[in-house]
Amino acid sequence: MIRFEELIINENELFSNGRSLEVTNFVTFKDVEFPDIIFNNHEIKTSTNKIKYDEAIRGQTISDGHELYFKNCSFSGKLEFNGLFNRYVRFDDCSFTDIFLKDIYYDNEKAINGFMFIGIKSISSITVDFCQFNGNIHINHDSTEKLTITNLTITNSVFEKDFSFHSCNIDEIKINDSDFNSLSEFNNCEFKEKFDLSEITYKGFTLFDDCDFLQKAEFEYVIFEKFASFRKSIFHQGINLDYTSSDKEIHFFGVSILENDNPEKNTSQETYRIIKYNFEKLGNKIEANKYHALELNQKKRELEKNKWQNFSEYLVFKIHDMSSEHSTNWNLALLWIVMVGFLTTILEKSPYLLNVLPLSFLFAFALFENIKSRLIVFLMFFALVLFFSNEIFLKDIMQNMSLINLNGTIKPEIKEATVQNWWNTLSWWSTLIVFLNKISLGYLYYQFLMSIRKDTRK
Numbered sequence: 001m002i003r004f005e006e007l008i009i010n011e012n013e014l015f016s017n018g019r020s021l022e023v024t025n026f027v028t029f030k031d032v033e034f035p036d037i038i039f040n041n042h043e044i045k046t047s048t049n050k051i052k053y054d055e056a057i058r059g060q061t062i063s064d065g066h067e068l069y070f071k072n073c074s075f076s077g078k079l080e081f082n083g084l085f086n087r088y089v090r091f092d093d094c095s096f097t098d099i100f101l102k103d104i105y106y107d108n109e110k111a112i113n114g115f116m117f118i119g120i121k122s123i124s125s126i127t128v129d130f131c132q133f134n135g136n137i138h139i140n141h142d143s144t145e146k147l148t149i150t151n152l153t154i155t156n157s158v159f160e161k162d163f164s165f166h167s168c169n170i171d172e173i174k175i176n177d178s179d180f181n182s183l184s185e186f187n188n189c190e191f192k193e194k195f196d197l198s199e200i201t202y203k204g205f206t207l208f209d210d211c212d213f214l215q216k217a218e219f220e221y222v223i224f225e226k227f228a229s230f231r232k233s234i235f236h237q238g239i240n241l242d243y244t245s246s247d248k249e250i251h252f253f254g255v256s257i258l259e260n261d262n263p264e265k266n267t268s269q270e271t272y273r274i275i276k277y278n279f280e281k282l283g284n285k286i287e288a289n290k291y292h293a294l295e296l297n298q299k300k301r302e303l304e305k306n307k308w309q310n311f312s313e314y315l316v317f318k319i320h321d322m323s324s325e326h327s328t329n330w331n332l333a334l335l336w337i338v339m340v341g342f343l344t345t346i347l348e349k350s351p352y353l354l355n356v357l358p359l360s361f362l363f364a365f366a367l368f369e370n371i372k373s374r375l376i377v378f379l380m381f382f383a384l385v386l387f388f389s390n391e392i393f394l395k396d397i398m399q400n401m402s403l404i405n406l407n408g409t410i411k412p413e414i415k416e417a418t419v420q421n422w423w424n425t426l427s428w429w430s431t432l433i434v435f436l437n438k439i440s441l442g443y444l445y446y447q448f449l450m451s452i453r454k455d456t457r458k
Contacts, residue, residue, distance in 0.1 A: 029070045036077030039068070040085060070094050085113045088135050093119040104131040114161065119143055125151040136162040143167060146190075154178055165189055175200060186211055197222055208233055216266055219244050230255050238266025241274045250278045253287070257294075269298035289328055296326050323447050330451035337444045341401035344437045348400070348430070403441050 068089045080100040081089070086108045094117075106113045114135025117123075126149060137159060140147040146167045154175040164185040172194040182204040190212040198220040206228040216237040224246040232254035239257060252275050257267055272295035279288035300321060307314040320326050324333040 029068075029073050032070075033074045033076065034079070037075070038080045038082065039089075040081065040083040075099075088112050088114050088116075090116045091118065091120065096120065096123045098124050099126045101126075101128045101131050103129070104133070106132060106134055109134070114138075116141070117147070119145075120147050121145065122148040123150070125149075126153070127151075128154040128157050130155070131157040132160075133158070134160045137164070138162065139165045140168055141166050159184070173197075180204060180206070183207075185209075191215065191217070196220075201225065202228065205229075213237070213239070216240065224248070224250060227251075234258065235267070239271060240268065241271040242268055244274070246278075249281050250274075251282070252278060253284070267294075267298070269295050269302065272298060293325065293328055296321070320447075323444060324451050327447055327450035330448055333444055333448035333451055337401055337441065337448065338397075340437060340440045340444065341397045341399075344400035344433060345396045347433050348396070400437060401441070403438065403445065 068087055070089070070091045071093065073091070073094045075094065075096045078098050078100060079096060080102065081104060082100075082102045083104065084107060085104045086106050101115075104113065112135035114133055114137055116136070116138045118138075118141060120140065120143075141164070143166070146169050148169045148171075150171045152170055152173045152175075155177055157178045159178070159180045160182060162183040162185070163180055164183065164187070166185075166187050166189075168186075168189045169192065170189060171192045173191060174194065174196045175198075176196075177199045179201045180203065183206075184202055184204060185207040186209075187207060188210045189208075192214050195213055195215060195217045197218065200221075201223045203225045205226055206224055209229055209231045211230075211233040213233065213235045214237070217235055217239040219239070219241050220243045222244045224244065225248070227248050228246060229251040231251055234256045236258050255275075272291050276288050276291040276295055279285075279291065300317065303310060303314045303317055323336055324330070
């Protein structure tokens, strides 16, 4: 095997046929500056020169499967590997512009073709097209500094062994119509402008851990056949998992999905459902409930777009949302129970106090946007009015918060026929009040209990 070591040579010296070269265990290029250059299994080409490095040199030959090693080399032009390639290539502390891996295949099962990049600071672009690799592809392993890649494009390729990127800043990434049959890993990477993965089958472990997605992460028609993980990753513009499928659990522990801009256009209801389902499969009910709430928020946005076409569904959904945030907020359900007790007591005892209701609602809705805050302010304001009116007592409110009528059937008090009590003399009014009270309380107590046990359900 040819060995170039501790030599600073130019292109003409490198490809001089008369140069005496030592054959060792692997091919090493050290401190060499390359122009546009193409490697395949048997020769190195530039625009003007060519050397067949598997031919006999000083009576020895280069056999398939031996390593090509580049140390402190500079590739000022295009670096390309193509065709039959049964070699493993390693780059240490080299500089690049564009790297092309095209139509690479292997014909020797014992040989390993793969690539390792260590200590690289930046690469303008990496393009992989119609390639087959039976060796590992390792990018920036064991490096202390981050590698910057402007563009990474992979199409129509098969990776039999590990495929991993560590500590990389990638501006644009697109992977299409490819198979990863072993470990596929992006660890501690930042994706800045574009992240588009489509028509991919992951047959081994798939990891996107500690990654930062500055743009929306698109996974379309992606199949995860084994364990997949997005642990502690951050999605600044949402994530799309609508067209993915997985045979095993996907881990989303510690994931943050930030949707400050146009949330309805980013993470969909289906994606939130998938995340929720995977937390439920792992038994993490607290996180499952968190994404259940986000799923319902997206459903609400969809219903509000066409609420008049699906008014009955929208109305039921809105009632569930306002009463307990879909059985996730027991405080809100409890506040509504107290509210029903207040209103029932008013209708029974002092209906003229209903005149205060519009003022109370206006006061609460003007100051707050959150439903829970509005209810609290409304009840406090209204309670003050009741306190000073000296019309209603606490025991009346507590009685009307109970599903069971503690004093038997409500009987209206017979008073003088004044404007204040005229409707209490009507038996149908009392019956209607009781009916609405018990129906409302039955629903609210159910929502209250479901909210209480949301973290303990199976």
